[in-house]
Amino acid sequence: MNYPEFPQDCKSLLSKHLSLEVFEALKDKKTSNGFSLEQAINSGVRNLDSGIGVYAGDKESYALFGALLDPIIEEYHGFTKQDAHKSNLNPDDLNAPNPDPEGKYIVSTRIRVGRNMDNMPLGPAISKEQRDHVEASVVAGLKTLEGELSGNYYPLLGMSKEVQDDLIKDHFLFKEGDRFLDAVGLNRNWPEGRGIYHNNDKTFLVWVNEEDQLRIISMQQGGDIKEVFTRLVSAIKSIETKVPFSYSDHLGFITSCPTNLGTAMRASVHIALPKLAADMEAFKAITDKYYLQIRGIHGEHSESEGGIYDISNRRRLGITEVEAVQDMYDGVVALIAAEKAL
């Protein structure tokens, strides 16, 4: 493999931190699952518009390719090798009365975490047999859930295109054919081994074997962020008794993408801010201040529609789950105040 040349306008953290020295030090290394540097960086090499451009093939990748991943993790999360991750999944510690009880701004709230099975490769390095085993293990665990969390599993294999398209359109199911995931081998054997579990109300959902082996999701209309968080915590605590999660004291919950390490949590609202949207400088000054990320209405790499934005916490590692949700909540309160003032 030759040292990849990135164009001047490439902004990915991969292009910034893959010096020739780091490349030479890592280019011939492979993890015990056979995952190489070339595989880890292929997404950023092929997709020059990547923000990060690198994925891990297993927990071991984070140590073996640390010369490249550590500076990327430090820059994205503000988290150094000396820092230790911490967790707090106690909803009582969240100070978040509904910031929009009249429903004038917040359309819906969604909080998700990524999880991967312990002692298994991550999606980029997993074999078909291992991925099918993960699906079977996770689904067996999900089928024991009770009360509000009880539901059904719907494999992608055999799902009608109409049902699949409706679930995606209504923000419940992951998109297909993501080119960033494709380039690191996360879409191999698609759609086999993939699917979605959800309860009847679709307020609790689990994606199986997309970017991570589990995406545990709580969502509902409106801005009752605390209720969404409380449901998610209850689900995480039930599932973890059935499925062992990959975790490290330093990096928290292990995920395929370094941006999701730690809490692996993204807490978001779909929120209508038409006046602020007319002043993106003021909008971004607030989202920067509260460590927020702005996405479009159909998630990552999508555009806003009708002045509605997906606003979520950007930090995931080195802060607790309560702090991640508090980041989002405090930012949303500030955004609503700014919208009201305009």
Ligand code: ADP
């Ligand atoms: P993630 O990586 O957190 O799963 P994506 O950005 O890929 O998120 O979005 C996944 C899906 O979740 C998309 O359909 C997106 O529209 C939907 N979504 C994200 N946040 C919300 C929200 N607050 N309300 C409703 N749907 C949401």
Ligand code: DAR
């Ligand atoms: N395509 C990757 C995505 C980075 C963060 N989003 C994830 N993991 N879904 C990029 O480098 O832009």
